[in-house]
Amino acid sequence: MSEIKHDQHRIAQMGEYPFARLAQLLKGISPNPDLQMIDAGAGEPRLSLPSFVQPTLAQHLSGFSKYPSTAGNDFLRESIANWLKRRFGLKHVDAQTQVLSANGTREALFAAAHALVNPNAKQPPFIMMPNPMYQIYLGAAITAGGEPYLQPCISDNGFSPDIDHITPDIWDNTALIYVCSPSNPTGWVADYAYYKKLLKLAEKHDFYVLADECYSEIYYQNKPIGLLEVAQGMGNTTYKRCLVMNSLSKRSALPGLRSGLIAGDADLIAQFAKFRSYSGPATPLPLQHIAAAAWDDEAHVQEHLQIYRQSLDAFFDVYGGQVPAGSFFVWLPVENEEAFVREKYEHQAVKLLPGSYLGAAGKQGFNAGSGYVRAALVDGPEKAAELARRLKA
Ligand SMILES: Cc1ncc(COP(=O)(O)O)c(C=O)c1O
Numbered sequence: 001m002s003e004i005k006h007d008q009h010r011i012a013q014m015g016e017y018p019f020a021r022l023a024q025l026l027k028g029i030s031p032n033p034d035l036q037m038i039d040a041g042a043g044e045p046r047l048s049l050p051s052f053v054q055p056t057l058a059q060h061l062s063g064f065s066k067y068p069s070t071a072g073n074d075f076l077r078e079s080i081a082n083w084l085k086r087r088f089g090l091k092h093v094d095a096q097t098q099v100l101s102a103n104g105t106r107e108a109l110f111a112a113a114h115a116l117v118n119p120n121a122k123q124p125p126f127i128m129m130p131n132p133m134y135q136i137y138l139g140a141a142i143t144a145g146g147e148p149y150l151q152p153c154i155s156d157n158g159f160s161p162d163i164d165h166i167t168p169d170i171w172d173n174t175a176l177i178y179v180c181s182p183s184n185p186t187g188w189v190a191d192y193a194y195y196k197k198l199l200k201l202a203e204k205h206d207f208y209v210l211a212d213e214c215y216s217e218i219y220y221q222n223k224p225i226g227l228l229e230v231a232q233g234m235g236n237t238t239y240k241r242c243l244v245m246n247s248l249s250k251r252s253a254l255p256g257l258r259s260g261l262i263a264g265d266a267d268l269i270a271q272f273a274k275f276r277s278y279s280g281p282a283t284p285l286p287l288q289h290i291a292a293a294a295w296d297d298e299a300h301v302q303e304h305l306q307i308y309r310q311s312l313d314a315f316f317d318v319y320g321g322q323v324p325a326g327s328f329f330v331w332l333p334v335e336n337e338e339a340f341v342r343e344k345y346e347h348q349a350v351k352l353l354p355g356s357y358l359g360a361a362g363k364q365g366f367n368a369g370s371g372y373v374r375a376a377l378v379d380g381p382e383k384a385a386e387l388a389r390r391l392k393a
Contacts, residue, residue, distance in 0.1 A: 072101025119145025187324020
């Protein structure tokens with residue numbers, strides 16, 4: 001989205017989705033026929049299917065003849081709770097009251113603003129988010145009747161969404177903040193101090209923190225810390241005001257499964273569960289069984305992680321520059337991102353995403369995605385190296 005037009009109908013304010021804009025940008029251009037296409041535009045993992053998927057599906061096919069629970073059936077919520085405990089060292093996660101299944105986190109990230117933010121407040125509350133951002137946050141904030149507040153993430157501050165220069169009156173009118181760690185598209189990762197500061201602000205000014213941690217299992221060196229882990233470390237053992245989301249799309253390279261998790265504060269989970277009992281984003285039972293098997297298994301995650309690390313090494317060995325701390329995205333500064341994307345598509349048969357399509361120019365100023373392109377390293381190390389060569393060409 002390039003600019004939010006505050007006086008328009010909510011749907012019109014959302015603008016076209018980035019991939020629709022990309023298709024428009026590349027319309028009529030023929031990619032170089034001498035080269036095999038490298039599609040680094042979408043963040044879609046393209047690794048092999050984990051070995052447990054097929055047998056689990058075969059074993060549970062009859063589940064298609066039953067309605068699944070929208071909240072997630074008990075066995076899946078147990079697997080999720082156990083994974084959260086193992087991964088983040090959490091002492092207490094109650095599968096019944098602190099966990100929900102999501103039909104992919106995209107829908108859950110979008111629905112969360114609708115379920116948790118009161119649009120009837122005297123003044124539309126701020127819904128804060130990084131800029132550039134996963135565009136769902138912005139669409140959610142607008143359609144939920146909030147006022148998007150964009151935190152510019154720029155290279156000078158390591159792409160960290162600024163929380164140090166926001167005035168108390170803004171915080172007082174904030175209902176919800178989206179944090180994306182590791183970040184799509186910049187690769188920034190929140191550390192303990194960042195989450196701690198944010199949680200203190202949330203307590204003082206009474207707003208909710210929603211951490212989108214979908215890329216938590218894809219990192220270069222250090223395992224990213226989680227919001228719930230920090231809350232627990234601060235003595236907030238019920239995760240008050242906190243929600244986290246995570247996804248099997250990235251962790252297990254199963255984007256077609258459409259399965260993720262929602263966890264945190266039992267009051268927020270109850271409110272969200274009520275909302276979802278009407279909107280109904282249930283995951284079919286056989287797919288819930290695959291999801292449970294995926295949360296229970298770490299071997300495939302480790303295998304994937306090695307491939308992502310090798311891909312990052314392969315890319316940066318050729319291209320130079322700093323490897324991002326998390327995610328499989330590279331965020332590259334270029335002069336004119338739309339011209340660059342067109343040029344690389346035509347001459348190098350490479351698909352990239354213009355950074356400005358992932359940002360927005362709101363009341364807080366400029367589109368912080370401008371001047372960048374995003375490339376997803378989702379095809380393994382050889383293609384990552386080839387991609388780097390073509391981008392340098
Ligand atoms: C930052 C971020 N959050 C959430 C998602 C949604 O993933 P899914 O709906 O597949 O769980 C994506 C997908 O690209 C993403 O990049």
